[in-house]
Amino acid sequence: MSEEPRTLLKPVSPYPALLIESGSEKFLTISDIHLGWEANLAGEGVHVPSQTNKLLRRLERIISLVKPDCLTILGDIKHTIEKIELEEWRDVPIFFESLLRKISCIKVIPGNHDGNIEVLLPEGVEVAPQQGIVIGGAGLFHGHTWPDIKLLGCETLIIGHIHPTVTFKDPMGFRITSQVWVRAPCDRPTLVRSTLKHYNVRLKRDDDPEEILRAKFSIEPKVRSLIVMPSFNDFLGGRAINRASISRDVIFKDFIGPVLRSGSVDLERAEIYLLDGTFIGTLNKLSMLE
Ligand SMILES: [Mn+2]
Known part of the structure; x- marks a missing residue:
């Protein structure tokens, strides 16, 4: 078997950007630009100058x-969800x-705000599937x-x-x-089991989900951790993940997205970085003092 090139993940401090080095290739990764966000505020009577140029x-x-x-963008290019402002x-x-x-290779993985994004993107920008892409040892969605x-x-x-x-x-x-950056450990068997279930792969109670993944899909399960990127548009509101006023369970339910809800990501032990x-x-350890 050929050795896979090593994949290095390097946050581009102090920016909300990640450099993924796989072999000799470098992929700059950002997420959540939410262009047009300030136009939405104008509807509420708050007038903020366009942030597009600054971003x-x-x-x-x-x-x-x-x-x-190459530049990879993990979704939410624009702000309004279905219609286009x-x-x-x-x-x-x-x-x-x-x-x-500046850069000829740009890949966009659509987010939930990116309905009809294709019609807005110039030729030369690649739209990847919502289910994500693989760069070396990193899976992006x-x-x-x-x-x-x-x-x-x-x-x-x-x-x-x-x-x-x-x-x-x-x-x-x-x-x-x-x-902040969040890096949380993953419970691999639980993640594999719930993902296979989502794709309608039948599992019996004592089936080993990782064995099924190897046997049916020829994939060696390797997921160890999940990184949540900070949004590139720092003007947006964020989700205070250390709120102590409501129970952790509520926060976890509030973490939108099936992988975080599946119980396979250990957010309690997640490492938090500025x-x-x-x-x-x-x-x-980071309960908010209230
Ligand atoms: Mn989103």
């Missing part, structure tokens, strides 16, 4: 810095046409759907969708909110 300049800076071969008709094509002048079965052969699953933040109160009573790389503890 574009920031992304171009990161591309110049790390010189990736006027601002998105304008901003989404401009955003990607400018990016294509947005997080609102089940991943493709082949992603179970990756050591690390990487999703967006949740926009994780932590919130603390300082001694003066001020609230501080920071975007964007500058500081490890601030595991989630069960």
Whole structure:
């Protein structure tokens, strides 16, 4: 059997961006841009200038810095879900046409906000399946759907969708909110069992789901952890994952997406990192002071 090239995951500190190095190839990965988000606020009487240019300049800076071969975006390019707002008709094509002048390989994995995204993307931008893609030992998908079965052969699953933040109160009573990275251990047999079940693969009570995956799909199950990326658009609201006022169960139910709801991801023991790389503890130690 040929040796797989090593896959290295490097957060591009202090940005909400991840560099995936697989063999000699470099993939820059970001998630949740939500272009047109501020236009939605205008409907509520709050007027915020368009963030598109700021986000574009920031992304171009990161591309110049790390010189990736390819840019992968884990979904939620635009903000409105089904229909397309006027601002998105304008901003989404401009955003990607400018990016294509910097980098010729761009892959988009659609998120739940990306209905009809194809019509907004210029030629040259590849739209991948919602069930995700494999880059070396990393499986990438947005997080609102089940991943493709082949992603179970990756050591690390990487999703967006949740926009994780932590919130603390300082001694003066001020609230501080920071975007964070989440890296949670996975219970592999449970994840394999629930994914196979989703794809209607029949399992008897004492079947070993990992054996079935090997036998029926020729996939060696390898998933060990799941990474939740911070949103690239830092202007958005986030999900304070350390809220103590409601029970953990409620928070977990609130974690939208079938993989997080399946009970196979141990969020209690998830490691939480700030964007500058500081490890601030595991989630069960980070209750918010209220
Ligand atoms: Mn989403």
